[in-house]
Amino acid sequence: MAVAVAKKNVAFIPAQTIYDRNVRVELKTLRVAAYCRVSTTLEQQEGSYEAQISYYTEKIKSNPNWKSAGIYADDGKSATNTKKRDDFNAMIDDCMAGKIDMVITKSVSRFARNTVDSLQTIRKLKEKNIAIFFEKEGVNTLESTGELLITILSSQAQEESRNLSENTKWGLTRRYENGIVTINHKKFMGYTKDEKGELIIVPEQAEIVKRIFRMYLEGSSIGEITKALEADKIKTVTGKETWHPGVIEKMLVNACVIISITQ
Known part of the structure; x- marks a missing residue:
């Protein structure tokens, strides 16, 4: 008499990318995106929008362990926050959607001129285990140097907030002294x-x-x-x-x- 053998259902769970701090950035197998931005005439003279895109395209392509996740670039945006930067916001959305493992950019100032925006974005991506590598500073936000950068940016953000508050109060005081009152x-x-x-x-x-x-x-x-x-x-x-x-x-x-x- 034949004995029926129950058929096993095997579920395949794909491996997730795990960030290993003991492996150099250049040796990781990662989906890498680059962010470029120019906002002033001087920046365009020193390193044009097209030159940055070309540079990062070649940089990602030249590393066999990196797979291009796109080049995101904003041209001519001088705003100090991230609200009007379409490609920047699209890149962050793709990061949150799990399409990017690491973002490389020229520097902290090129990434976000507003300290609060920069700090919030770094923390947001860090929670998703997504690294940001700032070339000029040589900082990877998921490494020990990244922790130091976050500490520095936090201090700068507090100082900027305090200065903004003091400047606002000073401006209102001068307006009141001159008899100018703002009323809705x-x-x-x-x-x-x-x-x-x-x-x-x-x-x-x-x-x-x-x-x-x-x-x-x-x-x-x-x-x-x-x-x-x-x-x-x-x-x-x-x-x-x-x-x-x-x-x-x-x-x-x-x-x-x-x-x-x-x-």
């Missing part, structure tokens, strides 16, 4: 701006503001004021037919603050 008049009931940027009263809106204050002083609650305005089809400063109690409350609170300051 589009969401400011009762006022608009003239061609000189000066606040001027809008009579129709001023009557609405007066009505709100008068009703409140006569004993109406915020909810009652809201319902009365909606019943009379009076629109908000942004053109909406529904009044939120919080808006009325802010108007009343702001008025109290102004009165206390001027007294």
Whole structure:
């Protein structure tokens, strides 16, 4: 009597690329992408957009252990953040999709001029075990030198943030001293701006503001004021037919603050 043998189902699990820090970058079998960027006339004179693409194409092709994952290049972008760099963003998307193992680029400044953007991108790719190799600095972000770079960039990011905050406060202070006050008049009931940027009263809106204050002083609650305005089809400063109690409350609170300051 023949004995039935159960058929085994074998699932094939493909090997994943594992980053080995004991193997030099040049000897790894990796899908490598390059990022190039020029943004000023000087940069274009010293090393043109086309020259960078040609350089990295040959560099990746010349290494038998590297497989080209694409050359990403942005030309003429001078923005200090990464939002307007189409190829840069496409490259990061491909990294997150598992299409790239390592990115090579000329330098940290060429990769991202904004320290915060650079730091966030490095950490984002590091979590996916994707290396960024900066040629000028000789730094691989997945090696010990990368940890040092991240520490330095973190310090720079904090300093940049502090300087930006101080510069912003300084600028606002100087504007206030010169009598220049920035107000979002589009969401400011009762006022608009003239061609000189000066606040001027809008009579129709001023009557609405007066009505709100008068009703409140006569004993109406915020909810009652809201319902009365909606019943009379009076629109908000942004053109909406529904009044939120919080808006009325802010108007009343702001008025109290102004009165206390001027007294």
